[in-house]
Amino acid sequence: MLDLTKIAGQLPDMGRHLRQQANDGRERVERGIALLGAAQQNFQQLQDLYARWGDRLIFNCAVPLEPLDTRVMISAPPKAHTVFATDGSQIAPSHHEIAYCYLINVGRIMLHYGQSLHPLLDNIPEVFYRPEDLYVSRKWGIRTDEWMGYCRTASEGQMLAEMACKWVLPPGSHEHIPNVAMVDGSLVYWFLENIPLEARERILIPVLEAWQRLRETKIPLLGYISSTRSIDAVHYLRLAACPHKNPDCATHCLDQTTGDRRPEFRETLPCQTIEPIRDSTLWNNQLKPGERSGIWQSQSRILQMYPPEDQVCFCYIHVGAEVARVEFPLWLAEDEKLLDQTLGILLGQVNKGFGYPVAIAEAHNQAVIRGGDRARFFSLLEQQMVKAGLKNVGVSYKETRKRGSVA
Structure with a gap:
């Protein structure tokens, strides 16, 4: 049984954490809207960059088939x-x-x-x-x-x-x-x-x-x-946020020896703004x-x-x-x-x-x-197994004990 009294003491900290996350989220949305607008202004350039460098990206992104500011x-x-x-x-x-x-x-x-x-x-x-x-x-x-x-x-x-x-x-x-x-x-x-x-x-x-x-x-x-x-779709905007002239992730962000991210980019990449x-x-x-x-x-x-x-x-x-x-x-x-x-x-x-x-x-x-459907299914299955002449038909001792628990 869940002890709600013990949980209650943990919830105030959780509330403060969620409030801080909400504030950070609003700031990211504002940056995202600005980045979306900048991407639309350079839409054809981004399409050309993806066509040329798409196989060098280390993240998966979708490709727009219509302008980014399309609203229908x-x-x-x-x-x-x-x-x-x-x-x-x-x-x-x-x-x-x-x-x-x-x-x-x-x-x-x-x-x-x-x-x-x-x-x-x-x-x-x-x-x-x-x-x-x-x-x-x-x-x-x-x-x-x-x-x-x-x-x-x-x-x-x-x-x-x-x-x-x-x-x-x-x-x-x-x-x-x-x-x-x-x-x-x-x-x-x-x-x-x-x-x-x-x-x-x-x-x-x-x-x-x-x-x-x-x-x-x-x-x-x-x-x-x-x-x-x-x-x-957000990943596509990383092309607009890339600080390099060419979005060649394999060259700019990966260690050429190990193939992993360079040490300074372990947590986040420059394009993840x-x-x-x-x-x-x-x-x-x-x-x-x-x-x-x-x-x-x-x-x-x-x-x-x-x-x-x-x-x-x-x-x-x-x-x-x-x-x-x-x-x-x-x-x-x-x-x-x-x-x-x-x-x-x-x-x-x-x-x-x-x-x-x-x-x-x-x-x-x-x-x-639902639970009742499951029980009826196995009950019907048990009947058929008995009719077929099978013996010792039943669930395991573990399942029997769990179903009969008084806790």
């Missing part, structure tokens, strides 16, 4: 439209349970507006128990619970494309109705960068094939990121509610495996309650009219969801596995 008011959504969304949840494997297995549950949402049609709100669970499901990742040095998370990501993308294309594709049915497919989180699967190629392809290729079906069907795809911690500051914090002071920033293109390494049409772009949108990061493929970024319509539908979803897209929230609610 998003149009209202069309009266009739359809929104698709998926989200997932899981029961992780545990050696203390009655059987070593895991479950992935994907919630599916299809909402129709202005069409007098019933919505789809359901979920598709799948149990993984075969050795090839449980132990295949070990040959790549990946834990089973980590692999389960990767598989869930692939399932969400595949089911989203299957649901959306099945609804839109039949000729003469719904292809003329504006629509959008949405997921919670980033479209840049950076977490796959450091796993072996064979494992990466097993997860990423099915997702990219699903995105291809969406692209061929002209169904816009969006990744919505709330409370984003991204800094790759406004960090730590997030992209959303900077654009929160630049955008009005309903406006979007200019479009940026991500340069993450994992995108080298993406096809050209599905390179991930993003912008920041002031949705009223916050500034959110919205990601979409390059083919959508290049279609100005379709992008504006798609972002209008997204903004409508945020308004309907009181600050968060209602379709994604409902997909989460369909997918989430």
